[in-house]
Amino acid sequence: MSSGFFTSRWVPRPGHVHETEGGLARGFRAAGVASGVKADGVKDLGLLVCDADDAVSAARFTRSGVLAAPVVVTKERTDLANLRAVVANSGNANAATGAQGVEDAAATQQAASRVVGVDATQVALGSTGVIGVPLQLDRVLGGLETAHGELRTDGDGDFADAIRTTDRFAKRASLLVELPSGDVRLSAQCKGAGMIQPNFATMLCFVQTDALLDADTANLLLGVTVKRSFDRISVDGQLSTNDTVVLMASGASGVRVEPESEDELKLGEALDALLRQLALQIVADGEGSKRIGRVVVHGEDPEAVERVARTVANSPLVKTALHGGDPNWGRIAQAVGAALLDTAPLPFDIAIEGVTVLADGAGLRFDEAALNAAVGGSEVEYVIALPGEGAETEVFFSDLGHEYVTINADYTT
Amino acid sequence: MSSGFFTSRWVPRPGHVHETEGGLARGFRAAGVASGVKADGVKDLGLLVCDADDAVSAARFTRSGVLAAPVVVTKERTDLANLRAVVANSGNANAATGAQGVEDAAATQQAASRVVGVDATQVALGSTGVIGVPLQLDRVLGGLETAHGELRTDGDGDFADAIRTTDRFAKRASLLVELPSGDVRLSAQCKGAGMIQPNFATMLCFVQTDALLDADTANLLLGVTVKRSFDRISVDGQLSTNDTVVLMASGASGVRVEPESEDELKLGEALDALLRQLALQIVADGEGSKRIGRVVVHGEDPEAVERVARTVANSPLVKTALHGGDPNWGRIAQAVGAALLDTAPLPFDIAIEGVTVLADGAGLRFDEAALNAAVGGSEVEYVIALPGEGAETEVFFSDLGHEYVTINADYTT
Numbered sequence: 116m117s118s119g120f121f122t123s124r125w126v127p128r129p130g131h132v133h134e135t136e137g138g139l140a141r142g143f144r145a146a147g148v149a150s151g152v153k154a155d156g157v158k159d160l161g162l163l164v165c166d167a168d169d170a171v172s173a174a175r176f177t178r179s180g181v182l183a184a185p186v187v188v189t190k191e192r193t194d195l196a197n198l199r200a201v202v203a204n205s206g207n208a209n210a211a212t213g214a215q216g217v218e219d220a221a222a223t224q225q226a227a228s229r230v231v232g233v234d235a236t237q238v239a240l241g242s243t244g245v246i247g248v249p250l251q252l253d254r255v256l257g258g259l260e261t262a263h264g265e266l267r268t269d270g271d272g273d274f275a276d277a278i279r280t281t282d283r284f285a286k287r288a289s290l291l292v293e294l295p296s297g298d299v300r301l302s303a304q305c306k307g308a309g310m311i312q313p314n315f316a317t318m319l320c321f322v323q324t325d326a327l328l329d330a331d332t333a334n335l336l337l338g339v340t341v342k343r344s345f346d347r348i349s350v351d352g353q354l355s356t357n358d359t360v361v362l363m364a365s366g367a368s369g370v371r372v373e374p375e376s377e378d379e380l381k382l383g384e385a386l387d388a389l390l391r392q393l394a395l396q397i398v399a400d401g402e403g404s405k406r407i408g409r410v411v412v413h414g415e416d417p418e419a420v421e422r423v424a425r426t427v428a429n430s431p432l433v434k435t436a437l438h439g440g441d442p443n444w445g446r447i448a449q450a451v452g453a454a455l456l457d458t459a460p461l462p463f464d465i466a467i468e469g470v471t472v473l474a475d476g477a478g479l480r481f482d483e484a485a486l487n488a489a490v491g492g493s494e495v496e497y498v499i500a501l502p503g504e505g506a507e508t509e510v511f512f513s514d515l516g517h518e519y520v521t522i523n524a525d526y527t528t
Numbered sequence: 529m530s531s532g533f534f535t536s537r538w539v540p541r542p543g544h545v546h547e548t549e550g551g552l553a554r555g556f557r558a559a560g561v562a563s564g565v566k567a568d569g570v571k572d573l574g575l576l577v578c579d580a581d582d583a584v585s586a587a588r589f590t591r592s593g594v595l596a597a598p599v600v601v602t603k604e605r606t607d608l609a610n611l612r613a614v615v616a617n618s619g620n621a622n623a624a625t626g627a628q629g630v631e632d633a634a635a636t637q638q639a640a641s642r643v644v645g646v647d648a649t650q651v652a653l654g655s656t657g658v659i660g661v662p663l664q665l666d667r668v669l670g671g672l673e674t675a676h677g678e679l680r681t682d683g684d685g686d687f688a689d690a691i692r693t694t695d696r697f698a699k700r701a702s703l704l705v706e707l708p709s710g711d712v713r714l715s716a717q718c719k720g721a722g723m724i725q726p727n728f729a730t731m732l733c734f735v736q737t738d739a740l741l742d743a744d745t746a747n748l749l750l751g752v753t754v755k756r757s758f759d760r761i762s763v764d765g766q767l768s769t770n771d772t773v774v775l776m777a778s779g780a781s782g783v784r785v786e787p788e789s790e791d792e793l794k795l796g797e798a799l800d801a802l803l804r805q806l807a808l809q810i811v812a813d814g815e816g817s818k819r820i821g822r823v824v825v826h827g828e829d830p831e832a833v834e835r836v837a838r839t840v841a842n843s844p845l846v847k848t849a850l851h852g853g854d855p856n857w858g859r860i861a862q863a864v865g866a867a868l869l870d871t872a873p874l875p876f877d878i879a880i881e882g883v884t885v886l887a888d889g890a891g892l893r894f895d896e897a898a899l900n901a902a903v904g905g906s907e908v909e910y911v912i913a914l915p916g917e918g919a920e921t922e923v924f925f926s927d928l929g930h931e932y933v934t935i936n937a938d939y940t941t
Contacts, residue, residue, distance in 0.1 A: 213890025452594025477626025
């Protein structure tokens with residue numbers, strides 16, 4: 116029994132969601148092989164296939180102004196509502212590779228179409244790794260053939276391994292979800308750990324379900340849950356050229372999830388918990404990360420609330436204090452002030468782990484020993500109350516320690 | 529002969545500007561004493577006085593939504609065009625101290641008014657140090673009396689020492705400026721080194737001249753030159769609650785600088801070079817800093833150009849690469865994409881130390897050994913060309929290394 120996926124106090128396991136022993140949702144097969152793009156025979160190429168002709172899907176991508184070739188090809192040359200296969204590689208991001216990079220991505224897509232026996236418009240691509248280096252297309256195509264021969268219903272572990280880069284641990288889950296109309300499965304494979312040494316950060320996540328959905332429902336559920344998970348985390352405030360999330364539904368369970376039904380609500384809750392916990396795993400795997408912070412901000416203006424949360428989460432001062440287990444509220448106050456220019460005097464409150472340390476903009480006396488102990492755990496929560504009501508948001512963030520600097524500064528190119 | 533103030537290739541010494549042996553511009557006296565706010569008898573209280581009845585002045589402050597008490601009092605209870613004295617302390621920022629903090633700042637201002645013999649509205653305040661801790665008012669007031677007794681025309685060194693916190697080196701200059709109408713002097717004392725351990729970053733800068741100006745000219749010159757200096761630097765993207773810049777003009781040289789005259793232009797050039805070099809000293813003194821980066825961005829839209837420059841300058845990936853002496857253009861491309869969401873495809877160029885590494889969004893081949901050597905120096909320049917023309921900006925930034933983490937995470941509160 117694989118236990119302990121829902122490890123964060125911020126993501127309680129919903130009662131109708133149960134961890135299983137692994138394996139993909141029904142109707143899916145996957146494999147992960149060593150194509151030779153990475154040295155030392157490490158797995159670096161994953162293939163995921165949905166065997167249902169009437170599969171539906173949905174996807175989300177990075178909003179970066181600099182898009183990697185696999186993102187361009189997937190966005191522009193597929194039917195995102197009808198994907199049947201995913202080819203994902205690590206070791207080369209195929210980013211900033213110009214027209215050649217797009218050609219190589221398109222060739223990968225075409226090859227997968229032939230190998231798997233689906234239309235090219237049904238093949239999504241994902242890449243992560245070094246940038247600015249041409250993709251070793253022959254190796255990827257060779258690996259694709261090999262992977263096709265190794266597709267298995269329990270190939271999710273190999274697939275997840277093949278998309279890892281600096282990830283210290285594999286990020287995947289296999290869940291059983293009890294819906295009013297019957298049981299369905301959710302499986303997911305994810306990678307992300309801040310920046311990929313020595314280049315880009317990338318977050319990839321592939322989710323499968325055997326629920327029977329229409330494409331609009333898949334798109335709605337993915338959109339809402341991505342906004343509450345991968346959109347709410349920050350390792351170091353950077354944005355990858357390659358971020359990709361794909362949800363595919365095989366329908367193989369026969370359990371139909373109608374729009375606006377109780378089934379949809381319960382499936383959405385399960386997907387929400389799944390993606391939030393995966394997102395927290397990415398934060399926890401932030402390079403050199405020791406602690407996760409959660410900043411909750413409420414106030415009147417949604418835009419201001421969002422800016423404050425992001426500024427606090429990305430402040431190197433707040434992040435080093437989190438790393439050091441230091442309840443340094445002055446740094447949080449500084450970040451709030453920097454986020455809200457020309458608004459002084461600003462009567463706001465800060466609470467750390469439930470202890471109010473600043474009220475109406477002025478510091479309070481508090482039990483320092485108790486607070487010091489409270490911020491020494493693996494998760495630290497900051498609540499910032501700006502004036503007014505009606506808007507609230509949260510951002511999860513990693514700390515900043517020596518290992519981040521070591522990983523990102525102390526290597527030789 | 530104090531030499532070597534203009535050390536950066538980015539701030540050449542103007543031909544009509546000469547370093548002098550130190551000392552304040554005529555008409556000014558200063559002192560720096562140990563008031564006891566800091567332990568160990570370290571200087572922590574500076575007093576600066578202008579002896580000319582008709583002095584003029586101008587000031588600029590942090591735009592943070594969280595303003596320290598000395599900033600509030602200086603902004604709201606002085607005539608910024610007619611300042612005659614500055615009281616500046618280190619060791620306590622008097623920030624986030626609520627109504628008591630404002631009362632303490634006002635009491636300091638009143639005391640200085642009595643001691644120096646000027647109106648309270650002519651006394652500016654500056655503080656830097658720990659936040660959220662009540663100011664030890666009795667020590668500050670005692671120090672003020674002592675400092676008054678030690679005022680000297682060459683007290684600028686002591687004054688500069690009194691406002692240092694984590695600064696590794698004193699930041700000050702004494703310049704002779706040849707204007708068409710005669711010689712004038714400029715002197716300046718500055719502090720700033722990224723974050724003040726363990727709390728706020730603060731930049732304080734006090735500039736004196738004996739040129740004979742009207743207040744509007746002083747305000748114009750300070751506004752333009754602050755925009756090109758302290759507004760263009762980033763140690764770690766943070767914004768202090770206490771940042772303050774004050775320019776005072778005694779007129780003691782008798783050299784009148786008329787609006788829109790050649791004298792005004794030449795004085796402006798001198799002030800510009802002075803503040804830019806001081807700003808670069810702050811960046812160079814960034815906590816643990818080994819190298820200064822300069823990112824120049826040009827394109828069509830001023831707002832986009834500014835956002836790209838700030839995003840690159842504050843990217844922890846770019847900053848760690850700078851620290852490691854690594855020409856990692858992929859990280860710069862990542863930052864550009866993150867700054868300009870939803871703009872792909874974005875045909876832009878990146879040059880590092882004059883070597884174009886990315887053109888039209890695709891990586892180029894270049895001489896890696898030569899570029900590796902070029903980015904190993906003390907100053908590294910990045911030029912980013914976005915599509916279009918007409919807008920250009922620059923940001924100077926420090927690198928991110930282990931010492932930053934050590935200073936900001938590894939201490940005990």
